[in-house]
Amino acid sequence: MSAYSDLTLLQQQFTAALLAPSTQIPAAIAPTDEAKRQKRFNVYRNNMHAGLVAALGARYPVILRLVGDEFFQAMALAFIRQEPPTSPILAEYGAHFARFLETFEPTADLPYLPDMARLEWLRHLAYHAPDSPIAAIAELASLAPEKLGEIRLHLHPAASHLASDYPVLTIWQTNTHDATVQPISADRPGETTLITRPKLDVLLCPLPIGAGIFITALAEGETMSQAAASALADAASFDLAKTLAALFDAGAISHIQPD
Amino acid sequence: MADHQPLPAAAGSLPDRAGAGLKPEHYRAILAEQPDIGWFELHPENYMGAGRGAGGPPQYYLERIRALYPLSFHGVGLSIGSTGRLSRDHLQRLKGLMAQYQPEQFSEHLAWSSHGSAYMNDLLPLPYNQATLQLVAAHVDEAQDYLGRRMLIENPSTYATFSCSEMGEIDFLAELARRTGCGLLLDINNAYVCAHNHGFDPASYIDAFPAEWVSEIHIAGHAMIDDGIEASGIAGQLLVDTHDRPACATVWSLFRRFIRRAGPRPALIEWDNAIPAWPALHAEATRADRMMAQNHAMHCLAE
Incomplete structure (x- = not known):
């Protein structure tokens, strides 16, 4: 691995900055001006987050309708930060959304939301099942x-x-x-x-x-x-x-x- | 590592015609109309189920469409540029799906998308230097050995470059192909997006791309977003590879420029977001077919 230690460090910094917006972007990103470096890096942040929010919205359409687009987006982003995907298969992402909702304070007044997430996840599994x-x-x-x-x-x-x-x-x-x-x-x-x-x-x-x-x-x-x-x-x-x-x-x- | 020469097109390769990305929204229209189109391309990751085996509509429709058309698998999950190990689970799933559907072609991206246990669901950029080349070549070798077939590697859309890059993207890709025998997938829109974002001439890039290794072309649409104020005081624009609209006129003219030099290739209309009705997507494929046919006719006249 030592032959790739510089690249490993770069990928580690890049990943950290994607997952936590407060983290500094990698120093190796070519220096134009600082504002431009941030703008360019944000394209990757947006791509990652927009893709995952859209995937969760497609998987949990009733939750999306219940809370509305804007609220769903914020809720999905909180979930993504807490639990980024661990598989290259996007259809496997979101299994633990129900568990996340159980402790998500802003929706505590909608106590049926975690079970709704379970129902929508089971629908998703049934669609893909053998x-x-x-x-x-x-x-x-x-x-x-x-x-x-x-x-x-x-x-x-x-x-x-x-x-x-x-x-x-x-x-x-x-x-x-x-x-x-x-x-x-x-x-x-x-x-x-x-x-x-x-x-x-x-x-x-x-x-x-x-x-x-x-x-x-x-x-x-x-x-x-x-x-x-x-x-x-x-x-x-x-x-x-x-x-x-x-x-x-x-x-x-x-x-x-x-x- | 051995030096490789470009391999001749194998029997059962994709036809030198336009193809389209296969979308669930179009399954029924394709089976009902059986349109005149060269082939379809899909992301194998979308046909691997949701963690408990795979069946249901994705397999049902793919089996039937496969019986009618050649197929290309365009992977998005191998993370070939990651310094972590290639996922054996993923290679195994790819191999299984290839055994089932026998795609004529398989391609992946010059990019990384995972680090540690996290998958970022995006194709992330690499610095172009000897260390990256050695890593990517080793991963391409490993994937080609495991899958028992040649793969293509695609030039990416990028928004950032790295101070530790030591070579150009084309030199990197040409050397990767020479070392591993992999083919190349030339994404015309990605080339255009990068040329705009990093300030080089897209026509020179297309002219320098090593055509002898190119076994597939992608044509797609992009969006334009604000990139802050330039040193000149003019508001800058950044191009983002969105696959959500028709390709722009410049991308089409760059496509024509490439096939004029290199001849026809399997050419994909890549449209993954804001997906139009089937006839609109098919019309774009027909446009690419027409351009390749016109080019062929002009060649014949010239001879």
């Missing part, structure tokens, strides 16, 4: 009834769910589809959302009570009866038939594994 066939609920009917409890349902690679204390799906829907956002009452209960992409389009749909626990149990390899028992232990009103219908309808199950 392809897989989907199973039909009719396949269950062909199995002997006494075997049903012992089967394992495999989730589609694009399928996930988000259980929230806030009505995030309702908020997402009105901010995505309505020209004028519909008012949502403050005492509206929390929602669990299923995210899938059976073919090319990402789908979001509401899940019945207990379904989130059921899906988590399936993902951990439990049989259908074990998963149903876990869900019932958490929510006495868990409805297996309704939950299965929702999962198969949305293409969340890729295949059925008989015991």
Whole structure:
């Protein structure tokens, strides 16, 4: 590495000055006048930041609409400074935006924002997730009834769910589809959302009570009866038939594994 | 390091025609119309999923478009000029995607974009001297060995120069090609942007560019921003490579100037921001094709 120590130092200084605007720009940047050196270096700062803000805006469109362009830009810049990308793949950037929002003081009065970020990130992951066939609920009917409890349902690679204390799906829907956002009452209960992409389009749909626990149990390899028992232990009103219908309808199950 | 001669165009190379950057906004129009265009170029990083494997619309459309057209992979993530090690993970992903889609060409930039664990999402400038040349040549060798194929390196747009530069960009690129056998990608707009920003003559740059190594050309648009007051008292202008509009008249005339000297090449219309409807982008590609055809006709007349 020693052959490149000057260049390493230059790249280290350049990086520091890109990430923290208060840091001095590298001395090796050719001396015209100081104002011009700053202007030229700022083109790189702007390119980096504008590209990343645009990527976050495309990934989190509902958060962008909820807080507005100007506020989103400032919020995104604070996030970028705290957590610059660590991968050359831009689609991997922004996974921790929800966690950042949990402690971002200026949006403390929008407590549902972190869960909205989680929902939008899961949509993004579903869009890019590997392809897989989907199973039909009719396949269950062909199995002997006494075997049903012992089967394992495999989730589609694009399928996930988000259980929230806030009505995030309702908020997402009105901010995505309505020209004028519909008012949502403050005492509206929390929602669990299923995210899938059976073919090319990402789908979001509401899940019945207990379904989130059921899906988590399936993902951990439990049989259908074990998963149903876990869900019932958490929510006495868990409805297996309704939950299965929702999962198969949305293409969340890729295949059925008989015991 | 061995001296290399320019390699002849291999079978399955891109045609000497205009191509366009492949954008998700145009997937459906391209499949529906199957337009008369030479090839498409894409950033492989956009087809590597989001960290958990890759499927969905990007792969669906790319498979179908690949079945109809030649492809070029134009990487933005290898950070070939960084003093850090090339990312093996990234090389591996590139190799996998190349095995899947068999692109006719692969190019990257004379730039760096990462330091330590941070990726800056921008193509950052390098000082041109022997140490940088040795580093970039070693990285190009490593990438070409790992990927088992020749790559092209593109001249960058720059806004700053370095006091530790000891050679010109063209000498640097020509020596890099000679040492590694890599090809060159001549971005006409980048040459024009640099000429304006650093005060040299773009036509002389285009005339001096080593045409025998050039296997692809890029044509793109740029923006003009304020660059402060010059010593002369006149407000200065800085050109920024934005890829968000048609190329300007000067870039087109520099393109014509190059192909008049060097003959036709695969020529890309690069348009990545404020993306127009497909017919407008296709019209720009048709313009480049027409210029190359006119040039060919004039050559035939002259003989």
